[in-house]
Amino acid sequence: MLSLKVLDLSYNNISGVIPKSLERLSYLKIFYASFNILEGEIPNSGCFVNFTAKSFMNNYALCGSPRLQAQPCKNNIPRQNNKALLHALKYIFPVFGSIIIVVALIIVYKKWKNKTTSGFDDNNFLGSGSFGSVYKGILAKGTEVAVKVFNLDLDEAFRSFDVECEVMGKILHRNLVKVITCCSTIDFKALVLEFMPKGSLEKWLYSDNHALNLLQIINIMIDVASALEYLHFGSLVPVVHCDLKPSNVLLDNDMVAHVGDFGIAKLLGEGDSMKQTMTLVTIGYMAPEYGLAGIISVKSDVYSYGILLMETFTRRKPTDEYFSGEMDMKRWVKTSLSGGINSVVDPSIVQEKDEYIVIKTIMDLA
Template identity: 35%
Template sequence: MVTNSINSRQVIWSTFSFPTDTLLAGQNLRPGRFLLSGVSQSNHASGKYRLENQQDGNLVMYPTGTIDSGSAYWSTWTFNMGLLLTLSLDPNGTIWMFDRKNSYTKILFHANQPSNASPDMEIYYRLTFDPDGILRLYSHVFFKLGRAPTTEVEWLEPGSDRCLVKGVCGPNSFCHLTVTGETSCSCLPGFEFLSTNQSTLGCWRALPTGGCVRNSSNDETRVTTTMVEVKNTTWLENPYAVLPATTSIEACKLLCLSDCACDIAMFSDSYCSKQMLPIRYGRMPGNTTLFVKIYTYQTISGTRQRAMSIHANSALISGVSLAIFSLFVLLVASLLLICRHRRSLAHMTMTAPRQEDSRIDGNIVGLRSYSFQELDLATNGFGEELGKGAYGTVFKGVVADTNQDIAVKRLEKMAEDGQREFNREVRVIARTHHRNLLRLLGFCNEGIHHLLVYEYMPNGSLANLLFHSDASPAWSKRVAIALDVARGLQYLHSEIEGPIIHCDIKPENILIDSLGIAKIADFGLAKLLIGNQTKTFTGIRGTRGYLAPEWSKNRAITVKADVYSYGIMLLEVISCKKSMDLKRAGEEYNISEWAYECVMFGDAGKVADGVDEAELVRMVNVGIWCTQSEPVMRPAMKSVALMIEGAIEVHQPPPPASYSQSLT
């Protein structure tokens, strides 16, 4: 870009001065500039790694999003020399660093000219920071006499072992090379991949952590713990306790086993340490031994235990009598079924209309099929609006034949193939039955009309309760609502066949019934409905302020996206403050950063008034765990519910990812 003035022409920006992932001959990487790896060889968007020419004179490779020395995996070791060094590649294939104001130079590599060099040969060099996080110098040889050009790798750092690159595998997993030299990621024992299709994203526990579990009064929870050994690995250390050097490897294992807060013990260089999860940058081979705690749960109802003991003998004595009686009952039941079958054949035409009421391209048990005319009459021409969302409007109605209050949602944004998706999603919602989910009563699927009929919630939404009431709800009521929502999400995520990701958890989608019980609304619809006027189901869905970071990073969306949204909502429930209102008030951080700062500086009372401080800090910490930037660091909703109940200990969370940036 060139700007003109009366007396001069001045270049104010050029692509050559701002390289992306490649340096060509004569091109420099100045202090404070960096190269970013691509996503893949064919996708040159910003990838996972950064090569930064730091202001301290050091050239360093990091995974993107990290700046700490523990995350660096290669450097030139030229820091603290009082120099500002520039990285340069010259036409002869020499990679070197120099200070413009001094005579200091450092040659990183000098390419040897090929032994078969000839006048018909031209050689060009490029230095590229490749998608796998390795910096390579390529030579491209062209011939004037029609021979095919050749490409060779002349130099690479940090070496040919790609597992030396930190971040190849995600948290709680380690990298090892296959027989072909390719990288492969494996989870720690007791962990499973966050996404089965993307093994590089990291791992999380297949079952929630045992922690310091307290048995409930109604059920006896047996938690069996064992330690599994993982040898010959290397990890980034993140200890919360380091034991004396005299501790043996066997004692290291037993000390973690006996500590309910310890999940992983590391034994390396004669030192034993208890590590915080997640554990990162694992690779093989190495000289570290890990001991990973594995939990096995068994819950046996105390009432059932007593009943089993009391009736054990009586069951044995009466077994023969029951068997004889069962044969008699079976005979009678068979005769009755034959008679009933004959009657049903005689009256087939009378029952057919009732079957049609529960049919939508197949049977859906428990749902009523309404005509559009019925719902138009029930809502008095859709006259009383209860609320309006991104995907439709909700109206108050009364069913004429039962006098039952209902809420009718008229869907207004359907994709082109929405008919098939509507049928599928209604079936999905129909198979969910939980105390903390809004119950679907029926549907209308008539021509262009797509409507859903729900139970009516007389106490409105959680948003009205928190942000539009004269007084804040009592603390105990807020905690109960938070626990209700956690249990509803736990059911959607892990207790039905095929998890449902809500995609839009926020106070407006939490409704309160006549008994004060919170129920999640709009679950199962996010995959059906389209937002932002698009025609696909792959765009961002949800509400600004509650969206997990992975929505904007082209990363796989899992149930952990709901956990993030829940964390924002939980902090709103605790504080009765809306996250986006902090921005509007001129604050530079979101609600998780604000709450973390209040707790960190001992000013938790700013988050909520009149609440026991220890209880308040514990609840805030749950919210901060849920809003961690990396999905693998967020707890599962089952663990969240246990933390809110106080059944497991809540450890101090790391700060929100953007917190340190907000301070600079």
């Protein structure tokens, strides 16, 4: 026990306090106790000085240091009164908290229903996907967010919502879209997401009002590769995104790319390199082994990344009507490389002839 390095207790409905004896685990480097019903003071010495707010978020009544984004501990309350107060709060907080959440969700839900399939105000509509629509919203403090409302007429929407909540609760990276919170009732499910003001990579590729230069494209592709590297090898549980494409690559104000939409993602078990599944993968970005046997692995995402690279530099979708029969995007680019890369690369991104050499190297890799 004393040599323990990783302890993940999140999503286990654990109640009570965090034992101070855990401070003695000097080898403990990774600790998660989020999404439980813990209360009391968060230990503040030993290995706990290295843990962040992410380790303790979404709990019942934890208190501690401001750096952990927890409420301050009221140590000045007499012991006797403290016990009585905590006993009362155990009943008061859940009741009032539940009422507030239910009322808030009903208000949001009614606004959504009043617009029928249009969702919230049409002016705030950002886009739609396989399982619902996304709208722009503003929190009480003025923070802009994206609200993804699931279409519960679709059976797959329930599973997609559960997957996104589970996956995004386990991962955190600068190149992944952050889930701020999940909202769920019997007939309403939504995710509140970090807002990406520059929109999707798809918008920049296929809109006449937007244009990317070579340096921006390379930086975006590096950001996406960094996100995949983290999902596959940097998180506690390997995650396969399963649906990497331009519409799921979102850009912030600084044109930094963030990978989003984990609705069909798969968590690989410890030691697993692949999994057989019937996930709904987007045609054109799907690895051959999935199409033949329904097998997904981290290599599936790598294949999709190669298609994404080719699409970004050619501005041609893998589902383009040009590709039929045996001719697909991969074969088209490979054939063109020997005859001259300039025949397939979008000319608007090339400023100097020397840049074709850089692009050819990248396309060879793709």
